Amino acid sequence: MDASPNTEGPGPGGRIRVGTSGWRYASWRGDFYPRGLVQRRELAYLGDRLSTVEINGSFYSLQRPDSYRRWRDSVPDDFTFAVKGSRYITHMRRLRDVRTALANFFASGVLALGPALGPFLWQLPARLEFDQGLLEDFIAQLPTSTAHAQALAGEHDERLDGRAWLEIDEDRPLRHALEPRARSFDDPALPALLRAHGVALAVADTAGRWPRFDADTADFAYLRLHGSTELYTSGYDAGELRAWARQAIDWAQGDAGGTGPRDVYVYFDNDAHGHAPHDAVALAALIAGEGADGREG
Structure with missing residues (x-):
């Protein structure tokens, strides 16, 4: 079964979106992407097969509004972009004194995604230990709506x-997810803090490299699959994909x-060997199949 851009679990509940972390990889060309497909058409090709993608370039440097507008125009209207927060904020400033950096990030063009703008992911470095006060101060600065983000963006520097x-087309709520990697975040104060602000605690499958956190802290779940046996490298077999499909459906339906x-x-x-897009399409098909006829595909 081909994956549908409108992937959902069976019955009433939340929406399930499945995608990849980034889309511009040389190893995908001639494999997931047909041989001869021009690079500027790669996102459109992915957008016809999946319902979301995580923008990675925003982690490494501030992108430009023209890029965000071009990406938005390359995909179907119902497509959603997750945006990875700047590593300058998370890894270099380590969440300290980041007001101006946050203003620059939100002024860089993310709001040009309009209705295609999905959650923001804030991935923390493994050496950043849990500091409740520091984290609470950081989260309190994150904009909770596009109007809030617009106001913050107005504080950008030269x-x-x-x-x-x-610019914003209308005021919409914004979502944020946190992906910590230090074991000290296994602290009962963390879920309480995130729930107070509606921030999701990302579930990350990292082949055992970093701890896995899975507390329910928001009205959405954020799952990153980095590889089950080899970080960034290994693919997911049929049994593993069925298990993740069942987990996604359970989250969507509640318990x-x-x-x-x-x-x-x-x-x-898990893009190092090109597994990510194939695994994403397979997982989306499993979830869509469950929604169509009550069976796992």
Whole structure:
């Protein structure tokens, strides 16, 4: 079964979106991408087969509004972009004194995605230990709506003069997910802090490299699949994909223990050998098949 851009689990509940972490990889060309497909058409090709993608370039440097607009125009109207937060904020500033850096990030063009703008992912470095006060101060600065982000973006410094994007089409809620990698984040204060702000605690499958956190802290779930046996390298077999499909559907439907239905975002980051897009298409097909006829595909 081909994956549908409108992947959802069976029955009432949240929306499930499945995609990849990034889309521009040489190893995908002539494999996932047909031989001869021009590079500028790669995102459109992926957008016809999946419902979301995680923008990685925003982690490494501030992108430009023209790039965000071009990406938005390359995909179907119902497609969603997750945006990875700047490593300058998370890895270099290590969440300290980041007001201006946050303003520059939100002024760089992310708001040009309009209705295609999905959650923001803030991935923390493994050497950043849990500091409740520091984390609470950082999260309190994150904009909770596009109007809030617009106001924050207006505080950008001179580096964004002449290239800032400060427009929104309407005021919409914004979502944020946190992916910590230090074991000290296994602290009961963390879920309480995230719940207070509606921030999702990302679930990350990292082949055992970093701890896995899975507390329910928001009205959506954010899953990153980095590889089950080899970090960034190994693919997921049929049994593993069925297990993740079942987990995504459970999150979307909620459970009898009081956890309500949640929207679910799933991103495959096992791209070193080109497994990510194939695994994403397979997982989306499993979930869509379950929704169509009550069976796993």
